[in-house]
Amino acid sequence: MPDAHDMPDSWPREAEPPKEVRVDRRAFLANLLAAAAAAGSPILLGAVRLPRLAAQDDGPYDASEHYYGIGLDVNKCIGCARCVAACKTENDVPLEPHYFNTWIERYILRTDGSVEVESPNGGLDGFAGIENAGTVLRTFFVPKLCNHCENPPCVQVCPVGATFVSQDGVVLVDEDYCVGCRYCIQACPYGARYLHPEKRVAGKCTFCYHRITKGLVPACVEACPTGARVFGELENRATPLARFMRFNDLQVLKPNLNTKPKAYYANLDYEVR
Amino acid sequence: MQGYIYPNEFELQWSLLIVLYPYLTGLVAGAFILASLERVFNVREVQPTYRLALLTALAFLIVAPLPLMAHLGHPERAFEMFLTPNKRSAMAMFGFVYAWYLMVVLLLEIWFDYRRDIVIWARQSTGIRRWIYYGLTLGATDLSPRTLAFDDSAGRWITVIGIPSAFLLHGYVGFIFGSVKANPWWSSVLMPVVFLFSAIVSGIALVLVIYMLTTMLRWRKIDMACLDKLAQFLFYALIVDASLESLDFIHRLYEAEESIDILAQLVQNRLFISLIVLQLLIGTLIPLVALGFASPALRKGGFLRIPPELRQLIYLVAAVFVQIGIFSIRWNVVIGGQLFSKSLRGLTVYKVQLLGIEGLAMTMVLLALPFVILWVLAKLLPPWPDRVPQDDVAAT
Numbered sequence: 001m002p003d004a005h006d007m008p009d010s011w012p013r014e015a016e017p018p019k020e021v022r023v024d025r026r027a028f029l030a031n032l033l034a035a036a037a038a039a040g041s042p043i044l045l046g047a048v049r050l051p052r053l054a055a056q057d058d059g060p061y062d063a064s065e066h067y068y069g070i071g072l073d074v075n076k077c078i079g080c081a082r083c084v085a086a087c088k089t090e091n092d093v094p095l096e097p098h099y100f101n102t103w104i105e106r107y108i109l110r111t112d113g114s115v116e117v118e119s120p121n122g123g124l125d126g127f128a129g130i131e132n133a134g135t136v137l138r139t140f141f142v143p144k145l146c147n148h149c150e151n152p153p154c155v156q157v158c159p160v161g162a163t164f165v166s167q168d169g170v171v172l173v174d175e176d177y178c179v180g181c182r183y184c185i186q187a188c189p190y191g192a193r194y195l196h197p198e199k200r201v202a203g204k205c206t207f208c209y210h211r212i213t214k215g216l217v218p219a220c221v222e223a224c225p226t227g228a229r230v231f232g233e234l235e236n237r238a239t240p241l242a243r244f245m246r247f248n249d250l251q252v253l254k255p256n257l258n259t260k261p262k263a264y265y266a267n268l269d270y271e272v273r
Numbered sequence: 274m275q276g277y278i279y280p281n282e283f284e285l286q287w288s289l290l291i292v293l294y295p296y297l298t299g300l301v302a303g304a305f306i307l308a309s310l311e312r313v314f315n316v317r318e319v320q321p322t323y324r325l326a327l328l329t330a331l332a333f334l335i336v337a338p339l340p341l342m343a344h345l346g347h348p349e350r351a352f353e354m355f356l357t358p359n360k361r362s363a364m365a366m367f368g369f370v371y372a373w374y375l376m377v378v379l380l381l382e383i384w385f386d387y388r389r390d391i392v393i394w395a396r397q398s399t400g401i402r403r404w405i406y407y408g409l410t411l412g413a414t415d416l417s418p419r420t421l422a423f424d425d426s427a428g429r430w431i432t433v434i435g436i437p438s439a440f441l442l443h444g445y446v447g448f449i450f451g452s453v454k455a456n457p458w459w460s461s462v463l464m465p466v467v468f469l470f471s472a473i474v475s476g477i478a479l480v481l482v483i484y485m486l487t488t489m490l491r492w493r494k495i496d497m498a499c500l501d502k503l504a505q506f507l508f509y510a511l512i513v514d515a516s517l518e519s520l521d522f523i524h525r526l527y528e529a530e531e532s533i534d535i536l537a538q539l540v541q542n543r544l545f546i547s548l549i550v551l552q553l554l555i556g557t558l559i560p561l562v563a564l565g566f567a568s569p570a571l572r573k574g575g576f577l578r579i580p581p582e583l584r585q586l587i588y589l590v591a592a593v594f595v596q597i598g599i600f601s602i603r604w605n606v607v608i609g610g611q612l613f614s615k616s617l618r619g620l621t622v623y624k625v626q627l628l629g630i631e632g633l634a635m636t637m638v639l640l641a642l643p644f645v646i647l648w649v650l651a652k653l654l655p656p657w658p659d660r661v662p663q664d665d666v667a668a669t
Contacts, residue, residue: 097280097283098280098281098283098284099281100280100281103279103280105277115618116277117276117277117616117618118277119277119279119280121280122280144279153453153454153455156361156362157362157363157364157453158359158362159354159358159359159362159364159365159367160350160353160354160357160358160359160362160365161357161358161359161362177350177353178346178347178350179345179346179347179348179350179351179353179354180345180346180347180350181341181344181345181346181364182286182287182346183362183364183449185281185286186286186287186453186455186456186611187453187455188455188615189454189455189615190279190615191278191279191280191281191282191614191615191616192281193281194281194284195284195286195346200346200347201346201347257454257455273615273616273617273618
């Protein structure tokens with residue numbers, strides 16, 4: 001496997017070695033690029049896999065051995081909504097505007113105390129430029145998704161038990177069982193559910209269950225360019241999520257409702273609901 | 274739309290049909306409780322409405338689950354609620370409460386009350402009607418004094434069980450909404466109680482209207498003692514209902530939780546007509562004043578000496594106004610609770626469709642259907658006091 005360290009050794013031997021190796025700037029940059037490409041391409045091409053961040057690779061998936069949560073760093077979110085796009089593609093979420101497993105909100109806090117929140121097409125349409133920039137006190141993006149509550153009101157109200165918490169702590173919907181009464185949508189305090197317009201059943205974030213059971217991270221986590229989303233095991237393992245939770249002051253949304261969310265926010269503003 | 278709402282909140286989840294559902298079950302519970310006044314509490318004056326109230330309750334109970342069914346994404350899976358209910362779900366229990374109320378309370382009570390008459394009708398009629406009545410007797414054709422006494426006592430006991438059942442039926446519907454902690458407009462411990470008393474109000478008003486109209490259509494004289502009593506009870510129920518609603522309102526205002534700003538906007542912008550004008554003014558204040566003056570609720574013979582014909586008109590208008598008010602209450606709860614975002618930052622809108630399975634036309638059909646069923650029931654089992662068959666025929 002080519003390695004970045006091989007490269008400097010290989011080129012001086014081919015030509016007559018000069019007394020002092022003079023590298024002009026152009027050649028240096030070209031070599032640097034080649035080195036980076038050589039080092040990076042196997043990863044991009046999938047020849048080398050990054051260490052598994054979530055489930056174990058070996059053996060059939062055992063839900064009882066896992067307990068998942070997600071960390072969200074508000075300071076790292078740049079509002080690009082790649083997560084939203086990735087989620088819609090990965091999970092067959094209708095592309096029409098009002099169905100989202102995850103979405104991005106932009107908050108603008110003005111010096112006069114007013115707060116403006118928006119999420120145009122869940123963030124997919126991009127955010128318009130900020131008017132009256134001089135009056136802005138703070139502004140930030142907040143990624144939202146199902147909080148996969150430990151005490152989920154949506155699961156409590158489902159009349160047929162079609163929505164449930166799996167052993168690994170993920171709130172799921174059995175699409176073959178849901179009667180489409182929409183009580184769960186009413187019961188969710190976070191607006192994280194919708195009625196799928198074609199399937200006529202409740203739709204929501206599954207943490208990309210089909211991916212995490214294969215040891216992959218959810219699509220939104222993989223697509224996030226800034227690492228604002230950290231997915232992983234919650235129970236005392238050496239995972240990025242454990243580190244995220246150790247080194248950040250965390251908050252959950254609407255803690256007064258005692259839903260016990262497993263979406264943990266770092267650097268969250270009190271204005272976020 | 275104004276302010277910010279979560280992207281998934283653009284679609285309003287529970288439509289006009291779900292407004293209809295608590296409205297219909299409320300009428301059922303209210304009509305039954307009115308019937309129980311005569312049976313258990315021996316309010317003799319309302320006797321002419323006893324059977325009418327029972328049949329009204331049955332007709333509306335048959336229709337009550339239809340809007341729910343029509344609203345489901347997968348109506349074909351509805352039966353799963355009986356087969357594999359989630360015992361922690363308030364909604365899952367609806368099927369059982371409904372079945373209990375229909376099978377154990379209403380049908381049994383009607384059957385015991387009508388059994389003697391059904392047997393006599395079976396003996397008197399011919400052809401297909403004869404067989405229908407014989408079928409309805411379920412084979413119990415014995416009309417000896419002992420069996421009739423048993424019918425009476427069974428009917429009384431069923432009513433005794435029926436009163437808490439009626440409370441359960443509609444209080445429980447209130448609980449479906451009141452227990453949603455995510456929604457500050459719904460989440461209230463008073464919700465089941467408010468639902469219950471508004472149900473009693475609506476049931477009395479409905480039976481009053483049906484009694485007046487059917488009596489007039491049959492060219493009979495309206496029993497003014499009965500009507501006065503109904504108006505009197507309607508007034509009392511309205512007072513309790515209005516007090517509970519006010520308590521809820523004052524409590525919210527005084528606690529002034531996080532949601533108070535958006536709820537104030539909701540009432541001022543989206544619910545002004547349906548809450549302030551229809552529910553409060555038309556549905557509560559005007560009927561209260563009218564009934565307070567005209568009915569014997571506060572003073573024997575009423576505060577004003579009003580001739581019976583005018584009194585009938587006042588009662589009729591008051592009862593119709595009350596119906597408008599109660600329907601508005603259901604609207605304000607069901608639709609109102611969905612017109613603001615759970616982010617507490619914005620309001621959304623609801624546009625009623627005209628056609629379609631959840632549209633206005635469907636609602637009208639479902640509202641008319643109980644009256645059709647009631648008409649059929651009244652043909653089969655005439656609830657009118659003057660149509661009770663005579664004993665001497667029974668002796669044959």
